[in-house]
Amino acid sequence: MRLSFVRTLAALAALISIQAMPLAAQLVPIRTVPVASGDQFLVLPSSNLGMAGVRFAVNDSLGDPWVNPAKGVFIEESSFLGSPTFYGISDNGGSGKTFPLAGLFRGADWFGGASLAMQQVDNSSGNRIFIDPFVQWIGPQRRLTDASSRNLYASGFLGRRLGTGPWSIGVAASTAHLDAVDGVDLLYAGADRIDQSGSVSDLRVGFYREGDRERLSIILVNNRISMTHDVTYVDFIWDDPIQRPIAQARIEINEDQTRTWGGQLSWDRDLEAPGWRVGAAATVNRKSHPKIPNYSIQNIPRDPGTTWAYEAGFGFGRTRGPTTFGIDVVLQPIWSETWQEADKDVTTSDGKLIKAGGRTIENEFFFTNVILRAGLAHQLKDIGLQGGLEVRSYDYTLEQTNHVENSFRDQDESWMEWT
Template identity: 60%
Template sequence: MTANRLRRLAVGTILAACPAFAGQAAAQLIPIRTVPVATGDQFLTTPAANFGMAGLTYAVDDSIADGWSNPAKGALLSESSLLSAPVYYGISDGGGGGFTFPIAGLIKGDRWFGGATAALQEIDNATNFRGWPGDGERLSDASTRNLYAGGFVGRRLGSGGWSLGIGVRTARLQALDGVDLLYAGADRIDQSGSIHDLRLGVYRESGRDRASAVLVRNSVSMTHDVTYADVAWVQPNLFSPPERVVSLTTETNLDRTRTWGLQLAWDRRLRAPGWRIGTSLTANRKSHPKIPNYNIQNIPRDPGNSTAWELGFGIARSLDGTTAGLDVALQPIRSDTWQEAEDPVETTNGTTIPSGGRTIENDFSFLNVRLRVGVAHEFEKVGVRLGLEGRSYDYTLEQTNNVNGEYRTQDESWIEWTPAVAAVFRLRGVDLHYGVRLTTGTGHPGVDRGIVVNSPDSGGDFVVAPEGPLTLADATVHTHQFWVRIPIR
């Protein structure tokens, strides 16, 4: 089957959107998933003390990572420090991997606080995407480089417990993890683009209560130059052996997503010793002015909009060096994508859809659930952390094809599990942290007609309108984070 034939069989509308820059920073960016794609921790570029506790957040502080999520919560920094947190992740069955080398600094003053980070990253493409055998592999086909930078600054205001902060992060990318699997039958894919993230935060501590708010503006701008190869065998004459003739075509796909996010959070220290409860309300509004082309009609303009909510609750207890906590989050989400006709299209009932009219409409309704449980114990020189996260995805797709007058519905659901463990070693003047986590329940998805549907998870978000019931070839993701912290005293 030729590459162009595979391209014409690509399924539905695929939407890549809104990567977050780290696990904690993703708290205000709600992921949207319609296929259980196995992707890695590309955007885990800063350390997190709660890594081994499954990322507990609602009722458990993380003084290392909270400032990246809400710049005003840099007020919770315990001390100034220098950090480096190398991360390696890999995906089984040749799904690729990556290595990230970040450095960061956190500063705590009497009134002012802040942080800065920079990271160099290498992404290893999936081994099942390597072009034609014997053609000579380009360096960019095997691995690519990404650069990250960011910072935040904030200030405590007077004696009322108020703090304000602003943070910015940016990435210059040559690869988004998983895109090499996104274009079925492609010979080569060249990616380029950037991601920008701006955050404004406020935080207040008053007695037993603490409250915070953060406003997020996140933008994704990527370009995919995709080369397809059509191969034919030509026999010049009856006495010559057949010769392979390859014709190449290159198309440019744009991926543009803009997100506004708002999160309101509150927690309280209870009167019972060591107990704390917390809750948060998060809202995202995502616009997708350009989605790449992967559908049978190959229409070059595929907009969409998504609205996502998250209501979270957590409870934790810290006593005698032991902390245990539980997070529960409910995520109702609506996502609408459609295809616009570039030229007038005649329908099967004899009417005409004008230029700019909708040819296909996809309406998704989600009700996702996330559970986290974690425990940590601190000995004199060693700390141990254990955690487990479960993410349940459930959605209904209602698809209307305005060209042929067809309507269909589809229900899909699955669960992903991520156990984690970490250890902290406190030496004289240096803290060493090592954590590992494993994600199961994902893999290389497709549909029961044998068409592969893959999409990038940039920490993240994607919406695929599958052509039929999903199938899954299991794969696992393993992530290792080792960080060194040097306190500045």
């Protein structure tokens, strides 16, 4: 039961590092363990990034069209953007370099944008296993991709204003070819190497209405994650004929798949007081997990699962001359269920029969996450200054039922992250 519990926690955690993309403002992430993922997915332009990403009552002139393509109506003129990013994770946790390029265009009624980014991820060295020269190695030789991997990202959106009215509409698509995701190697204890490959795709439709003092945004999104992890373990055995130990590679193939349908309704309004604005948003996600990787050495059946995730956010902001200030408060209640299916008929401890395909273990998670953001920006003549703080509080309860052993357990976990 312990192995299944650990595997479920790690499997859900693996979803986070992929879903925490700037595009994913409508994708509510699931976190069960604090895994560092760096700034790997900061590949799209944003004018509020230094303000901790406040968004409910503060406009993001560069980032909003990528989240809701209908907001491309705010593009004032065609332009090209480039903003290289570099990041590193302490304790040899890896690092990365990204060079994104983006272009925005605006016509009389139509607007759009495209972005392309290339990324090098330097893999963590924490999982490397030292093999004494006396030990004979039987397995593949080290490759260049063991030290670093390449990721490619592409995004685009297109929209137009509907006549002379207040509504605009837009569609957007993005894709990423991933050979490395930060933090995944931490989920495979004892592995010598993890070869990752797969893709993330995102399709969305956006609607936007601008009134004299009020604005309304509607977004529908479909997100698909399909990753494969080829995990290499090292087994040590004694070879009698040559009278020396042998180290040989053993490879396990794990699939990680998540399908998400989501929607978001957001609203903001200018208050009577000059420069003040208030905003709110409601988000719902329905996630299915047809494939969750096996993180224990034993080859137990993969756990499918489903998740319902919600987000309610409120914020206010103020602009006075060249200075803008904003605060966001976010609550994320999440219900998730995963289970283990029997690959053959199993007899329980009290003599009952669970047929092949039946559930042997059921896990129910309830999350209550809270996020606080505060940001300040000041525009000088030729230079803009920004500062912000984001605090994330994660809290969840797990209830696990083992139908084979007729046992039950619950566990509470919580932690905080400061950015």
